[in-house]
Amino acid sequence: MTVNDDSFTNWKTREEIAESMIPLIGKLHRERDVTVLLHSRSLVNKSVVSILKTHRFARQIAGEELSVTETMPFLQALTALDLGPSQIDLGMLATMYQADERGLSVAEFTAEAVAGATGANKIDRREPRDVVLYGFGRIGRLVARLLIEKAGSGNGLRLRAIVVRGGGAQDIVKRASLLRRDSIHGQFQGTITVDEETSTIVANGNAIKVIYADDPTAVDYTEYGIRDAILIDNTGKWRDREGLSNHLRPGIEKVVLTAPGKGDVPNIVHGVNHHTIKPDEQILSCASCTTNAIVPPLKAMDDEYGVLRGHVETVHSFTNDQNLLDNYHKSERRGRSAPLNMVITETGAASAVAKALPDLKAKISGSSIRVPVPDVSIAILNLQLAREATREEVHDYLREVSLTSSLKRQIDFTTAPDAVSSDFIGSRHASIVDAGALKVDGDNAILYLWYDNEFGYSCQVVRVVQHVSGVEYPTYPATAV
Known part of the structure; x- marks a missing residue:
């Protein structure tokens, strides 16, 4: 043979x-x-x-x-x-x-x-927890896909409704089509049908009511049989406690924001500080995609080596916030054509680190460049360590973190020598350490962290929702803390 x-x-x-x-x-x-x-x-x-x-x-x-x-x-x-x-x-x-x-x-x-x-x-199987999506954009539709996928056991989270503004003729058909097909993330895995008469999308057997409203205060969710639900606001329109409190309508118990929260709204990065959420907290934020990408590896490095200071530079895919062609924009540079330019812009991820990692004393600065790719970004984390290390030592440590630590759902690791951004579309981790690009010189370490700023972040959002809803089940074998 x-x-x-x-x-x-x-x-x-x-x-x-x-x-x-x-x-x-x-x-x-x-x-x-x-x-x-x-x-x-x-x-x-x-x-x-x-x-x-x-x-x-x-x-x-x-x-x-x-x-x-x-x-x-x-x-x-x-x-x-x-x-x-x-x-x-x-x-x-x-x-x-x-x-x-x-x-x-x-x-x-x-x-x-x-x-x-x-x-x-063994713990008891939990009753399904109702979830409402407020907004149905890039993150909203990916979170919907994840919630539908995770409803297979009949327990856990159950997507009951989507709230959107009316969009004219065949609005629900068009929204269902956007859920069914995605230019970046591909086809929906399953079947989708639409009942226009009852404003319902049925995805893999999950009946999802489409509610039309221009204002959060206009909806009484109990009218749709929704009780004690977690509402996920993926519009980003309201980011402080006062604005997000408008969602606390009949039928809604908690509100989760898919953008950095302002003021006293807790910014949560699952895997790092989700255990600090108070049981009676009704409003919280999942921070930004970049904050989720850098905070877990930053914590891992601080735990092992200590971090004295750092700078993060994000090379970020363009988003709906930018213009396709040059046009007016309230931000000076974001008005320039996104598919044609690299655009220097600001990032709040560095300042948000303090909310997720209050024990980290290091000063972290940050900046961002938007580039002409539709998804997957990379964060370059430049750290001054409290002690010297070798490249091999840091390499092996981060690989072990990705395999066995309590951060293994957040931090992935790749040794592929030819990896490029599109290889990480659909990654469910908050960030992926590129082993080949890692640089260590004494007390200076530079980490290159890929992240799917759409899907990976959506997975982090769902993990937070699972945690606050009480349906985040333990993982075995137990991992190191």
Whole structure:
């Protein structure tokens, strides 16, 4: 048999195993509210090829490829356990098992590693929590996709309504079409139908009421059967407590803003300070996409090396706030054509660091350049450290953070030598460390952090909403703090 034959036979074997994993993953998700992960990447509703690619991607962060032949036994062991709602990482299970020297079987090791989610320890499945989207722009539609995707278990978050201004004839049809097809993020994964008579969009079986209103105070959500909902304002029109309080109408319990909050509105970066949210807090902000990109790695670096000062330069994709062609704009440079120019502009991300990381004493400055790409940005984080380090040391530390720390859902890591911005479209992490671009010289470290400023940020928003709604389930095996 030739090498090519061997390679193809191996592929077909792994393809068959991945195919057999799909019903096991789906059943755990639907019946027990268990999300199966591989190094923080969900395997729920993934195709055979996607499962295989996710396993192969592990070589970039863990140094070697994971095979489905290694992870399948752990998945089979999970199906035999009395599991409660949780997230379980097959990659972590396999890695930890390889390092364990006690001679346990896969079944024994798995039962021990996820003991917190089984038997008397398991938590109860939560009732679905109503969610309302106020606005339906770039972030609103991506958050809608994520909420619909995560409704598969029948628990967790349930998108009940979208509030928009009336847009004339066939408004709801056009909005549904924008949800169905996206020039950057591709086709919606599922089916969408529209009932114009009842102003309802049905996406993968989720009935979503479209409410037309010009003002937050004009809506009584209880009229639509909505109770104790979390409203996500993705318009950015109101950013202080007084303005956002207008959303606290009948049926709405909490308001989450997808822009930096002003005044005393808490700015939350999931993974860093979401645990500081007070149970009775009704209004909070998810900060900006850039703040979410830089704060987790900034915290990681400060925890290990100490940070004395820093500067962040963001090379940011253009946004709807800019003009397609030169035209009037209240901001001096943003009026110039976005697809034709690099545009120097300001960023509030550096000043927002203090809200998310109040214990960080370092002064962080920042600036931004908008560039002619529609999505994915890069933050260049230039840090003066409290102690000297080597490039190899920082490289290995950040890779380990992305694999095993409490920030692994926020920080990803790539060693791909030819990586470019479009490779990170659809990334669910807040930022991705580019290992090849990392520079360390004594007490100076420069991190290059890619981030999908649309989708990655939307994932962070949903994580915050899950947390405040009480449906953010624990992850096993437990990670380091």
